[in-house]
Amino acid sequence: MTKASRNKPKDEQTKSTSTLALSKSNKQNISVLESTFKNDSDLIIREVSTSLFKNDCSIVYIEGIADSHSVEEFIIKSLTVEKVSHDIQLEDILQIKKYISIGYIEILENIETVQGRLLNGYTVLLVEGFDHCLGIDTKSFKERAIQESETEVLVRGPRDSFTEVIRTNTALIRQRIRSIHLRVISMEIGTTTNTEVSVVYLDHIAEQDLVDEVMRRLKKIDIDSILESGYIEELIQDKTLTPFPTILNTERPDKVAGKLLEGRIAILVNGTPFVLVVPALFIEFYQVPEDYYQRFDYISLLRILRLVALFLSLLAPSLYIAITTFHHEMLPPTLLVSLYSQREGVPFPAFVEAIIMEIAFEIIREAGLRMPRAVGQAVSIVGTLVVGLAAVEAGLVSAAMVIIVAITAISSFVIPTFSMSISFRMLRFPMMLLSATFGLYGIAVGCLIILLHLCSLRSFGIPYMSPIAPFNLQDQKDSILRLPIWMMNKRPKLLNHDNKMRTSSNSNTQKMGGNSDE
Structure with missing residues (x-):
């Protein structure tokens, strides 16, 4: 040399x-x-x-x-x-x-x-x-068998889920969409790891401008390693300073296939079973694939229950603090007397009570999640019962507060998407502070700020709150409620400008079980 x-x-x-x-x-x-x-x-x-x-x-x-x-x-x-x-x-x-x-x-x-x-x-x-x-x-990467998803459990529906091998994942999508229009474009990202990333879409449904935007953002990534799809998610999302996820992630092939048929784009990363789907809307984070496998009336009821649980997970402790601190007149006298008799020996105000119990529950939940599966669930249940009862008997918190925190925790588990559940768990604490400071007025201001922030978000150029804001009557068929499949004959308006129709012209007679010759 x-x-x-x-x-x-x-x-x-x-x-x-x-x-x-x-x-x-x-x-x-x-x-x-x-x-x-x-x-x-x-x-x-x-x-x-x-x-x-x-x-x-x-x-x-x-x-x-x-x-x-x-x-x-x-x-x-x-x-x-x-x-x-x-x-x-x-x-x-x-x-x-x-x-x-x-x-x-x-x-x-x-x-x-x-x-x-x-x-x-x-x-x-x-x-x-x-x-x-x-x-x-002569590639021979070791992979685990295709198993049922543990993070997105369904009562009715397919039992397979993505694996860590990207070619297995693209094959699972092709099994469901056997179309010559399905495109799989691969690239390597990460100067050291050279991780394979594939962009999957239907070229006769997805808007070309959206495809170009996804490819542009991926090619702009300059980093030494991509070890999981979460790296990609943070690097390509529209806004980083937000508690809400603007990119959907899932490990269910049927869910990805359904999104592709609506005109969305999937991003697969080698080494992880979690696939990214863009653009993502707020309403999609409380929907599950099973919504399209069960009766529409039953699913509509479940969606309303999920929305109620979503609001409870955010506002239940805040409402309790505001009412018991500032707005006593909203409670029946009997209930008010009962609550104050329980709080008689409690040395802390309702806000401090709620903070203590919420932090204790979050610690127990995280411990149960990280411990070995055989003992994690038992520790979570026993720990919650023991801590709750001991806190009440010691006079640190009231029994009513334990009930409120339990309802809040259960409601957060009803939200199907873990990333959205985390968002409401984080926002719960500032909402409690506002309610302890200003009462119901503080809650109203907090909700207004959250709503304005949600309306300002976009996911790859698509308004995050659509089809509610901006309001679109056509897409209300599959938003808060779900109408029968035969009525959802058009793809989402903001995602499709050319290929809008999902059914043929004679679908109206077929849906009623009628004869086209009559």
């Missing part, structure tokens, strides 16, 4: 090495690869003699991400056993495929490409005397 090269920064030396063209000498190429991988123990290099090529060959792969069985059976055995009467050139891929029965083979011409293919599970075949080599697809 010359003095000038020694003085180069390490990054420049690596870059200049990685962009080197392959040498005709296998020994030199292997030496470069060994120095690049620092003699890693999982880098396997084998010398092979074969009649397919007149010169010696070298097989290079990384153990674990390349399938060793495929390398042995379909590459090494083919090279050593097959006999040919003439020499085969590396450029003749069709001839080589007759002997090496692997699905995909390509020609590689520089060290950088070889390194990338090795890290993606390829096996590289180097032949002495050639300044290019073959990249043979």
